[in-house]
Amino acid sequence: MLGLILVLLMVFCAIAGPSIAPFDPFKIRVTERFTPPSLPHVFGTDNIGRDVFSRVLVGSRIALTVGGLSIAISLVIGLVLGLCAGYGPRWLDNFLLLVFDSVYSFPTVILGLTVMTLLGPSMTNLILVVVVVQTPAYARLIRTATLSIKGSEYILAIRSLGASPARVLFVHILPNIIGPLFIIASMDIPAVITLEAGLTYLGMGIPPPAPSWGRILLDGFDNIRDAPWIVVAGGIPLIVTTLGFTFFGESLRDLMDPRLRRNL
């Protein structure tokens, strides 16, 4: 329940952010730099006088856009690759598995940094990085599910009735896998948002002046002695987002568990 509230709050901030922000997140007011948290600057101002709270608010839009978009794309690609691996010829399966495992053996952030070095920091490239990182996990899940259902009697029965492979795939195998996948995906959103913030913090993510939470943390860190409140403010949305989506995902999972459903 709490998870749902937090998630909705997040979505609301993302959509309404710029409209409800008390100040313009990009407006520089050097005279008001380093104002500690107080009214009207609830989170204070940063080193060039921008209102931190407004930046955090608008930053939610970046976070959720990157998070949602990249996971959606990863799901689609992962679905395709996983189905191919599960349903296709053995050599394709082995080859894809090897590729997935290889991507897995890169520590996530290091993989991100490597790709961003090649491509250069930008939002599009960041989404690409996340897709590269997330797709193998989803593809693997789909593959496992496909394999286990492929040999089941239910599928054999349908095939013996003349169903084409495509039909088997989309009408019968897919619906069985989709449910758990969505739950896992929703629990991955905070990890992706954190990855984006992390890469931006390291300078290899979304370029300034976009108020990504990672950027706020970076600006705050550079000025940590003068304005410690900035890093505190930058960290809070990440924690809240992670908690929110984690609780949400868990309650979603409990909801789908047929054993618990009986008590509803």
Added chain:
Amino acid sequence: MLVYTLQRIGLSFLICVTSICLLFSAIHLIPGDPASIMLGSRATPELRERLNHELGLDQPVPMQLVNFLGRVAQGDLGTDLWSQRPVSTMVAESLPYTLALIAAGLGWSALVGIPLGCYSAIRRNTWADRLTGILSVGTISIPSFVVAIYALLFFSIELDWFPVIGAGDEGNLGDQLWHLVLPSFAVGLGWVGYLARIVRASMLEVMGENHVRTARAFGLPEGKIILHYALRIAILPTITLLALAIGGMLSSAVFAESIFARPGIGKLIVDAANLRDYPLVQGAALTTVVLFAFAMPIADLLVAWLDPRVRATF
């Protein structure tokens, strides 16, 4: 056992090679001139020339791959674009700091997480168990770099208990350990919660099994049952998790080293990335891949060896 070991190590090796190929092909999949893209605004003709030569981009593609694999096999990871030093040297210099950090992070999170999980399982549904549960979720929810920044802010800057930057003086073990405290705290914190949860779930499962009931029926002291009968079995999946943790900690180390200015591989990669020094990034990244790719089978082999049922099948 021997065959199995060789198989797992062989697979890890294959994964490393595939990773190298993937990295290699990544350069070529980018539309446009790789060198210009990578160097961006810094692309002077001279630097482009150097990069092209360094990455061997002026040769036919299959040749490049073979050359590259050959060089890596010999330990030559290329040359740093800016300082002209061999990448392998730079990696070798920074590696010990990162290894120390990961060892410390792994050590403290295991030392705290495993007993915590054990205790929660034994005293389930008491306030201690609930508290551990909340703390677990809490610590997992804070990204490690946020932990690092907050720790730096609170313990170093505000309280002045710990040093802010660096890895400590050479040769002074105490000083170096002191410098390790905050970074390893940041790196390990998320895993404490995770480990505790897994150990708790494992223990609950094992404690419910028939052989524990038998041990109780024979009047064995509860302490012995927990330690030698239950934990001995429940710990096995935890070992696999620890290997996974190494991969996660390598990522966390990147942040911790940047934030605390430790001269490890993580910081090396970050600085190199910001300078678009691809050879250095690539070489260092490959090193971490090798570390992680071999940590997993070693953990699996350890688990197999510790379980007499599996050991017997070799």
Added chain:
Amino acid sequence: MAMPAEERSAKSDSVLEVRGLSIEFRTPTGSVHALRHIDFDIPRGSVVGLVGESGSGKSTLALAIMGLMPGNAVLRDGSIRFGDIDLRSLRPAALRALRGDRISMVFQDPMTSLNPVRSIGDQMTDIQYRNGTSMPDKRRKAADMLRKVGIPDPERQLDRYPHEFSGGMRQRIVIAMGILEQPELLIADEPTTALDVTMEAQIVQLLRQLRGEVNTSILFISHNLGLIAELCDFVVVLYAGEVVEQGSVRDIFHRPKHPYTQALLECDPVRIEEVRRELPTIPGDVPNLLKAPAGCVFAPRCPKMFDPCAIQHPADYETSPGHVARCHLLGALPS
């Protein structure tokens, strides 16, 4: 002639005396009255068989004696005396001191009863922690016991792991562990149910042999009447948490007085003389024990049910010395 059982003389030398034992389990849906007014004795040196179908409370009774009941169990009433100790009054540590030493239990499933990552030698020496003897002595004692239960080359087997033994061997090992410290009472909870017939015969043979050698009293729990007949001196018949009949093995098998016992014997495939298409069964199901039934607990399924059965709970009637049954039919005998 039957007489109410209150005048039964207390057995002089019983290793276990259970009087009026009643145990409930607290569940979210209510209290399950698992055991109600259980009375029986285990005379020293004898083998007592506990017969009942699944759900009758056999295992609950065994666990109650051992003090191994789950957290939601409540001892409503009654007592369990082990020799001259009231088990109810013991603190957990004292109870634990008895287990494995003076009271032992052997469980049903040999495949999962032993710890898979500890050698059987270690498991057997662990049990001896109370002795204060040296490790070589403990190992010697363990090896001797393995030899006694028929495991060849015991010294070497001590370092082996459970998965290296077959089911029958494992059950022997568990029995060896059970009598290792020469307990006064050994509870065997369906020790042969998970084994095939040949192994079952061997285990029974082993128990008979050991009984002569070791002077341990045995509580043998089973639903297999044939085994009970072979092995036991006395029989206690349990149905839905109540002792419906008890007596010597002759009394129970030749002169069963309770309709349930009679029905059980009729249903035993071994005893069927007439070859028919269908095996006889007892119609109906074991009752739900969320409420203690008002009348006789067997009434709904009893072929000889009459008026008082549904309303009044029957008393215990002693039809001959030591032979007790809980049935209204016995109270209304013609003189």
